[in-house]
Amino acid sequence: MAALSEVYERLRGEIVDGTFDAGANLVELALAERYGTSRTPIREALRRLQQDGLVERGDRGMRVRSRSPEEILEIYEVRIALEATAASAAATRHSDFDLIRIHKAQSAMDAVSQDPSAMAAANRAVHEAIWTASHNGTVVDLLTRLNNHLTRYPATTLEIPGRWAEALAEHHELVQAIEARDADRAGALARTHMTKARDLRLQLYREA
Incomplete structure (x- = not known):
């Protein structure tokens, strides 16, 4: 059984x-x-x-559970705020080991070819490394739950032409801000990054 x-x-x-x-x-x-x-x-x-x-x-x-553009907006409204909080906290609280883990995840993402599932997994790994570096268990738990909601929308925004290169560049800027312990910039960059992801997610939903 x-x-x-x-x-x-x-x-x-x-x-x-x-x-x-x-x-x-x-x-x-x-x-x-x-x-x-x-x-x-x-x-x-x-x-x-x-x-x-x-x-x-x-x-x-x-x-x-059904899918809707309203749900996408609800999920991202919360996720944008939490990603910005996690990035700001990571900039303030990260340890040397946290930075090693973030850089390792980003290097792995840099090396990924144009395989949608691998792209999505590598992208998630970078975000999870940043969440962990925030040293805020509540934020990590909530972001994990929100990500579960998004699994019902299987298409990845990273497949949209030009988005992969753009996302890589945004990640590198974010990692640099975290490494420099610039909490304000890290939070702002994370907010911009996730806002673009929201807009592209809505675009995918409309096209589907």
């Missing part, structure tokens, strides 16, 4: 990759048969996915 962690990861993966469309009903019995398990781990996995923001309660039980 599949364990809870396995059921959670499989169901989460199929929601993110679009196997279950936005708005699709998630029936416990059908899912239990699909994954070869009882309804108990399915129920617990759905509860965790609801906390992640990937599913919601509807009229007929749990369903895949």
Whole structure:
């Protein structure tokens, strides 16, 4: 019988990759048969996915959370503020080890070829290194949760022509500000960087 962690990861993966469309009903019995398990781990996995923001309660039980431009705006309204807070805090509080981790993540991002999934993963690693350098567990937790919400919008803004090079340049400026312990500049750069990401995310949604 599949364990809870396995059921959670499989169901989460199929929601993110679009196997279950936005708005699709998630029936416990059908899912239990699909994954070869009882309804108990399915129920617990759905509860965790609801906390992640990937599913919601509807009229007929749990369903895949729908997508909307309003939600994108809501997510980024909070994320922009938190990314700026994390960058400012990282500039003030970073250790030598934090800088090593940030530079390593950025170097790995610099080396990525035009593979969308690798680009997105490398970009996230840089942001996560900066979050960690903020030494603010609450900010890290909230940003992680917000990122979970965005996994329901699988297309990456980094695929838009010209955005990859632009994002790399913005990252380098941000890392320099953090290294220089310039909290105001780091916060402002992070805010600008994420505002552009929001606008491009909305563009992708409209085009889809």
